[in-house]
Amino acid sequence: MTILLFAMLGVFIFMMFRRNKKTQQQQAKLQSQFAPGVDVMTSFGLYGRIVSMDDAENKVVLELSPGNLATVHRQAVTKIVEPTEEAAVDVPDDASSLTAADADVPAPAETPEETLKRLNDEGKKDS
Numbered sequence: 001m002t003i004l005l006f007a008m009l010g011v012f013i014f015m016m017f018r019r020n021k022k023t024q025q026q027q028a029k030l031q032s033q034f035a036p037g038v039d040v041m042t043s044f045g046l047y048g049r050i051v052s053m054d055d056a057e058n059k060v061v062l063e064l065s066p067g068n069l070a071t072v073h074r075q076a077v078t079k080i081v082e083p084t085e086e087a088a089v090d091v092p093d094d095a096s097s098l099t100a101a102d103a104d105v106p107a108p109a110e111t112p113e114e115t116l117k118r119l120n121d122e123g124k125k126d127s
Helices: 002-032 112-126
Strands: 039-042 047-054 059-065 068-073 077-080
Touching: 002 077
Parallel strands: none
Antiparallel strands: 039 047, 039 077, 047 059, 059 068
């Protein structure tokens, strides 16, 4: 019975060390990909672009928005953000491409009393 207990304990310890080793390998791989110009996310949810890195003091300077810099610990940077392709939206220069069908739909006529009643009823739904 005690042999089985020690065997289970040994398997548990082995799995724990294995998981730690995998995590360290993933972190090392991520750290090796850091370079100025890479978009990243910190562990506390800030997105920014790496401006410079100080390997001696483990500091990374991030540009959060144009002109706004933040210095964080190197291990606080936890994810490299891959750029996403945004679908191009075709916006016309003028309103000539709008369809006339949209303009033909009249707005429902509502008296001022009905409007006041509707607005008061909507306010009661929120609370």
